[in-house]
Amino acid sequence: MKFFIDTANLDQIREAQALGILDGVTTNPSLMAKEGITGRDNIINHYREICSIVDGDVSAEVIATDFEGMIKEGEELAALDPQIVVKLPMIGDGVKACKYFADKGVKINMTLVFSPGQALLAAKAGATYVSPFIGRLDDVSTDGLGLISEIRLIFDNYGYETEILAASVRHTMHIIDCAKIGADVMTGPLSAISGLLKHPLTDIGLAKFLEDHKKGN
Ligand code: E4P
Numbered sequence: 001m002k003f004f005i006d007t008a009n010l011d012q013i014r015e016a017q018a019l020g021i022l023d024g025v026t027t028n029p030s031l032m033a034k035e036g037i038t039g040r041d042n043i044i045n046h047y048r049e050i051c052s053i054v055d056g057d058v059s060a061e062v063i064a065t066d067f068e069g070m071i072k073e074g075e076e077l078a079a080l081d082p083q084i085v086v087k088l089p090m091i092g093d094g095v096k097a098c099k100y101f102a103d104k105g106v107k108i109n110m111t112l113v114f115s116p117g118q119a120l121l122a123a124k125a126g127a128t129y130v131s132p133f134i135g136r137l138d139d140v141s142t143d144g145l146g147l148i149s150e151i152r153l154i155f156d157n158y159g160y161e162t163e164i165l166a167a168s169v170r171h172t173m174h175i176i177d178c179a180k181i182g183a184d185v186m187t188g189p190l191s192a193i194s195g196l197l198k199h200p201l202t203d204i205g206l207a208k209f210l211e212d213h214k215k216g217n
Contacts, residue, residue, distance in 0.1 A: 001183065001184065001185065002024065002163075003016075003021050003185075004025055004059075004186065004188075005024075005026075005188070005193065006026045006027075007031055009031075010035075012189075017053055021193075024083075025054055025059065026087070027050070027060065028061050048081065056083065057083055057084075057085045058084055059086075060080070060085070060087060062086065062087065062089075067096050067097055070088055070093060085128060086101060086107065086108055086109070087111050088108055088110055089112050090110050098127050103126070107128040108128055108129070109128065110122035112133065114132065116150040116151055116154055119151040119164075123160040129185065130164060130165060131166075131187075132147050132167065134169060134170075134174060145178070152183070164182075164185070167186075167187050170188070170189075171191075171195065172192050172195030174192065175188060176196075
């Protein structure tokens with residue numbers, strides 16, 4: 001399972017990279033704004049900086065919502081660095097743009113996916129990644145993890161190579177459940193990733209080992 005961090009915060013990206021388990025980064029316009037990154041040039045520079053920190057795929061989202069605009073913006077983003085994956089919204093023009101870029105070998109992440117039908121369309125259009133937002137579904141009393149299972153079944157039925165990128169992961173159990181279902185990738189905050197590390201018995205056990213070692217010396 002690939003681990004992506006879902007943030008535009010460079011310190012958190014560095015921290016996850018230093019752990020040695022990071023496979024990539026996802027960002028979105030809200031995450032950029034949260035870090036105070038505004039204006040085209042600053043946003044472009046920020047993507048470059050993220051690419052210099054991590055080795056894997058870095059999703060960069062277009063702002064345009066029409067086909068021509070998405071192509072123009074997507075081409076600019078893709079030209080920034082070979083690590084860039086163009087992130088397109090799951091709307092009609094987004095699907096058209098996905099097909100256009102997939103035919104040219106540009107990696108696409110279809111975002112804001114909330115149904116199995118949307119995921120199927122993204123796979124048919126050649127998306128590299130499809131991003132179902134599990135946390136946001138949970139927020140409206142809908143089974144986010146159930147959507148991951150449905151998409152897994154559909155993709156396996158037909159051998160689609162599009163990777164299921166479980167997005168809007170909010171906590172550690174989301175990661176474990178996505179891994180059980182067989183999501184190819186998860187993207188979440190540093191807190192959810194670090195949460196995997198924690199177990200009180202590890203801390204108690206280590207303290208005891210060190211105490212016993214001291215006694216024996
Ligand atoms: C995915 O790529 C999105 O950036 C993200 O996972 C959205 O998550 P949120 O629902 O926590 O904003």
